[in-house]
Amino acid sequence: MSFWSNKPIHVSNTHTSEHLLQEKELMKNIDKELGASKVQLRYDALNLSNKEHISTVVQFINKNYGWKSSKYVLQYYEEVVQFFGSDRHIALMFYPTGGDAPVGLIVGSVRDVMIKTGFDSFEEKKCVEVNFLCVVQQLRKTNISPFLINTLAKNCLQRFNVTGAFYTVARQLHTEHFGVKRYYHRPLSIERLVEVGLIGDIFLRKSTMAVYKSFNVLYDMKKATEVVHFSNEQFIDNQLVDEVHDRLELYSKANFAVYTKMSRVDVYRMFTTPNIHCFVIKEGNVITDFVCMITVDTLNISNGIRCKAGHVYSYFFNDDSAKVQVSVLEAIGLYAAEHSIFDMITVLDIIGVTEKEYYEYKFLRGSAQLYYYMYNISMQRLDAKRIGMNTI
Numbered sequence: 001m002s003f004w005s006n007k008p009i010h011v012s013n014t015h016t017s018e019h020l021l022q023e024k025e026l027m028k029n030i031d032k033e034l035g036a037s038k039v040q041l042r043y044d045a046l047n048l049s050n051k052e053h054i055s056t057v058v059q060f061i062n063k064n065y066g067w068k069s070s071k072y073v074l075q076y077y078e079e080v081v082q083f084f085g086s087d088r089h090i091a092l093m094f095y096p097t098g099g100d101a102p103v104g105l106i107v108g109s110v111r112d113v114m115i116k117t118g119f120d121s122f123e124e125k126k127c128v129e130v131n132f133l134c135v136v137q138q139l140r141k142t143n144i145s146p147f148l149i150n151t152l153a154k155n156c157l158q159r160f161n162v163t164g165a166f167y168t169v170a171r172q173l174h175t176e177h178f179g180v181k182r183y184y185h186r187p188l189s190i191e192r193l194v195e196v197g198l199i200g201d202i203f204l205r206k207s208t209m210a211v212y213k214s215f216n217v218l219y220d221m222k223k224a225t226e227v228v229h230f231s232n233e234q235f236i237d238n239q240l241v242d243e244v245h246d247r248l249e250l251y252s253k254a255n256f257a258v259y260t261k262m263s264r265v266d267v268y269r270m271f272t273t274p275n276i277h278c279f280v281i282k283e284g285n286v287i288t289d290f291v292c293m294i295t296v297d298t299l300n301i302s303n304g305i306r307c308k309a310g311h312v313y314s315y316f317f318n319d320d321s322a323k324v325q326v327s328v329l330e331a332i333g334l335y336a337a338e339h340s341i342f343d344m345i346t347v348l349d350i351i352g353v354t355e356k357e358y359y360e361y362k363f364l365r366g367s368a369q370l371y372y373y374m375y376n377i378s379m380q381r382l383d384a385k386r387i388g389m390n391t392i
């Protein structure tokens, strides 16, 4: 039987957000499946604030995140994985009984998820955000991941008493997703992207190259616009953190039907963590827009070349029109290219325009899509633009 077919997942066309199973029943189901599982692994709980643990976790991810069929592997930075761990997380590393080499990993972090329930009302639900699920290549398709997922669910229930979870998965599972977003990429260094093999060298020859190289062509950016960049800050102004926090909340409430709530501490951590880049757009002394991007490298294992992508993680815009969003991303792209911060910018369909329009805005359509699943919380089906949970 398919693992997901009997899981508490329900997607409807109206807004409901109740829990499907209560703790006791959920725990009973999980225990039953874990007991009946042919796969039995031992595991260690790691702490993502501990330097040695984080290094073990990141080494495992960077070595095993790839697919046999692809020459590319995503490479994560330690600080970024630590950032995703939050202060309430569970990171489980799995080993075969009697063996010391890890075979699987799963991380869950407790988040406050806001779900729209009416015209101007939201309900706050504690959910586990599931990240970095990974099994070594040799043991894929042996039904290890259901064991990992059930074990994480059990630990989250026991430790945090949280019964809901959300998964973002780059493939369709055998259960209903409540939304899907496509990846789009804005090349900043064509040469590097060709070297790493992500785009063909056709771009170096064809006239389209001119389009992709035209960083200076900014749409409607006013002369006074200024990009202020923050990463790995030692000291950050509390007032700035407060303002960004409040504006993010206002923007999310106005634009999303579901989003992950950011605390002031989360915003502070975005400004102060290496490899997480915050861009504040100002007109005079007024902050108009904000975009936070997380660096994830793509490594080509056949030639050892890597490139840096800035994944848009969190944002607010002065105005929600496509033109404003694109002009802000253009200005940041120009800054990031000039300061060699990223080789491309990756967005999860934040602008919400057609593929043709993305192309006109110089974004290339990625091959992957990200599907959104909610576990044990009934969820409304949503358009891409109304989903405010961005993951990497």
Ligand SMILES: CC(C)(COP(=O)(O)OP(=O)(O)OC[C@H]1O[C@@H](n2cnc3c(N)ncnc32)[C@H](O)[C@@H]1OP(=O)(O)O)[C@@H](O)C(=O)NCCC(=O)NCCS
Pocket: 001, 002, 003, 004, 005, 064, 065, 066, 067, 132, 133, 134, 135, 136, 139, 140, 141, 142, 143, 144, 145, 146, 167, 168, 169, 170, 172, 173, 174
């Ligand atoms: C993702 C990964 C752990 C899945 O392991 P696997 O052994 O290939 O899993 P299988 O294809 O045998 O799937 C087993 C079950 O887990 C489900 N599953 C697979 N990937 C999943 C995911 N990312 N999240 C939740 N469930 C997942 C499958 O749908 C399947 O359920 P089904 O029986 O209902 O179809 C593994 O492919 C991997 O390590 N990939 C590289 C890292 C990666 O891409 N991680 C996911 C990020 S979204």
